[in-house]
Amino acid sequence: MKRITILGSTGSVGTQTLDVISHYPELYKIEALAGGRNIALLVEQIKQFKPGKVSVASKALADELKTYINADTEVFYGDEGLLEVAAGTNADYVVNALVGSQGLRPTLAAIEAGKDIGLANKETLVSAGHLVTNLVKRCGVKLFPIDSEHSAIFQCLNGEAHQDINQITLTASGGSFRDRTREQLEGVTVEQALQHPNWSMGPKITIDSATMVNKGLEVIEAHWLFQIAYSQIKVVIHPESIIHSFVEFADHSIIAQLGSPDMRIPIQYALTYPNRLKTPASRLDLTQVGQLNFRDMDYGRFPCLRMAYESGIAGGTAPTVYNAANEIAVQRFLSGAITFLEIEQIIEAALDQHSVIAEPDLDEIMATDAWARATALQYKG
Template sequence: MPRRLLILGSTGSIGTQALDVVARAEDLEVVGLSAGAQWEPLVEQARRTGVRRIALADGDAAARAAEAWTDGEVLTGAEGLVRLVLESGADLVLNALVGSAGLGPTVATLGEGIDLALANKESLVVGGELVMQLAEATGAQVLPVDSEHSALHQLLHGEPAGAVEKLVLTASGGPFRGRTRAELEDVTVEQALAHPTWAMGGKITIDSATLMNKGLEVIEAHHLFGTPYERIDVVVHPQSIVHSYVTLVDGAALAHLGHPDMRVPIAYALHHPDRVDVPVRPLDLAEVGSLTFEPVDAGTFPCLRLAREAGVAGGTAPCVLNAANEVAVHAFLEGRLPFLGIAAVIEETLGRLGSQPVRAFESLYVADREAREVAAEQVGALSA
C-alpha cells in the first residue's frame, strides 16, 4: 500500500519540489493539495495528480478554482485547511505553508496522530513547546524538511543521550555577507531577493538576507531536538555544502554534506526511515576544492540575536518575534520599510510586548494579533 500524502503549500518552492520527488516514487500517493491564492497552478497540480480535494486560503481564489475545476471538492480558508487534514485520510502531511498560518494545520495533523513532514518552521517558532508535547502525546513523528534540521536529524540518529556537545547550524550569509551596517541602509528589494545559493520564496529569501531565517531555525532546533540554546551555534558557510554539524563530548565532530538541493531533505522526510534515489549530482570534494567558514557579524545582522533572545525568554516572545517579522518583511517587500527597519520593528515590538506565559494555543493567537498591531504601528512610524 502506498503512503497517502497530503501537501499543504503545494504551489510554493518546497511543494513543487515535493511533487517532483513524488513523481519518481511508487510508494507515495498524493491525496490532497493546498495553496494560498494561486488557484490556477493548484488546479493544474490537482489534475496532474488526480486528487479529489484541494483547499485555498483565499476565498476569492477558492471560488474561481471551484468554477474551473469540477472534478472534486474545493475547501476554503483556515477551516478548509484543517478539514483537508482531518478528512483526507493521509498517513503523512507535508506542511510547506509560509508563516504562522501553518500552525493550525500542524496542530490538526499531530492531534490526529498523523506523521508530519515539517517545512513550516513558524509552527515550532510560535508554538514549539505545545506542538512537541502534542506529538509526544499522540505518538506522531515530526520529520524536519529544512536542510539544516534534516541534517541534524540524520546526524543525531543513533547517538546516545549525553553524547552531543553542540548543534551547529550553517548559514550561507545571504546576499549581504561581508557588508557593513552602513552599506545596508539603501539596499533594494531586488538586491535582497538575490540569494547566492538557494532558490526560495520571497519571505524566506528576505529572512535569509536579514539572518532571521537562521534565528528561527535556532528556535526550531531547540524544540525539535530538546537542546538548550547555549548549546546551539550558528556559523557562516558561503558554499552551503555543509548543511549542519554536531560536536560530540569525545572531541569528534560529525557533519552532513551535499550540494544544495531541497529535494534531498524532502525525499528523506517523505520516505523516512528509507532512503531513495534522488537525481542530484554526487559530491566530489576535490572538485569543490575548498570550504570556508566564518563567524556571524551580529552587529550588522541583529535579527539572529533578537531571535535567540526571544527563544531564551520563551512564552509568547517567539510568537511576537515571528509576527513582527512577518509584518516587517511584508512592508519591506512592498517598499514601505527600509531593509534595516525590519530589525528595528521587531526589536521595538518585542520591547513593548515582552513575554507572557503560554497556557494554551489561544494565548498564541492573542499574542500574534497584538504583535501584528504593534508592528504595523512601528512600520507606519518608520515610513512616515
C-alpha cells in the first residue's frame, strides 16, 4: 500500500487525485492533506479518507476545522503546517497540487525527508529548478510529472536514450481566447477568460492558459525535468487537446501520447508508474474526434510565452521574477483591478527592472520572489 500526502487537496488537481485514489482504496492510504481555505470540502475529505494530519491556511481556520472533526486528526496551519504535512508523516509519496510558488518549500522539505514527489506545482521547478533537481539527485528520490504535457513527454521517453532526443513539443490548447486577435482582447472580462474550451482547471491556471503563461511555465519546467536545452523545446497550438505532447528523435521518428483531456489520466500514471490501471476517465475514440489540428505558435500574439523562453535562457532568478510577477498580475486581474492585457505588461515591467542573480540560493530566490510581487503590486500602467 502506497502512503500518500496531498498538498492542495481541495483544488482541481487535488480533488481529482482523491477521486483516482478512491477507486483503489486497497492500494493507497492518505496520510495527510493540506486544504487551504475550503473548510467545508476539507471536512468531507477528512471524513472519507481519515488522514492523520491536515493543514489549513490560518489559525482561525484551524480552530474552525477542529470543531467539525474528531481528535484523531492533528490540525496544523500556515507555512509551518504545509512543511509538517509535507515532511512530517509516514507518507512515502507527496502529491504537490498547490498553486503558485508556495509549493517550493514543502517540496524541498518532502524531498529531504526521502519522499517521492508527484509534481503538479510547476512553479516549484520554475522558481528553483536547479535547487530541486540537485536535491532530488542527492536524496535519491523520484520526481514524477503530473501535468498532462510533462506526463506525455515522460511516457514518450520510456525506454529511449536521452542523447537520441532531437526535439520535444508541448501542445497548447490556446486557452479561452485562442481565436481572438490582440485587438479583440481589449476589454475582455474575467468571466470570459475563465471559460476554457477543453479543460476543467482552477481559475489561476485557466487565466494562465489564456495568456500562455501556463505554457511558458511548462517550457521552463520541461527544461529541468528532462534536462533538455530550450532550443530543443517547441510549443504548438493544438485546439483539440488530444495529443498532450510529443517527442521527435534523431531518426525523425515521432512518438506522441494521446488521451481524453482529463487530468485523472496523468495523475493516475504518476501514482501507478510503471504500471497502468483502469481509470475513471472516458476512453478516447479518434473516429469521434475526426481530425486533429495544429498551428505554429505566434509569439507576437502571445508575448508571455516569448518572455518565458527569455527568462529560462537568462536563468538564475529571471524565471522566479516571471512567475511571481504573473501570480500577482493574475490576482489583480481576477479581482478586477487591472485589464487582461495588463497581465503581460506587469510581467515585462518586472523583468525589465530586475538584475538577474546567476546562481541563487533559496534565500535569494525567496527575496527575489518577494521583490517581484511587490513590484507587480505597485504597477500602475
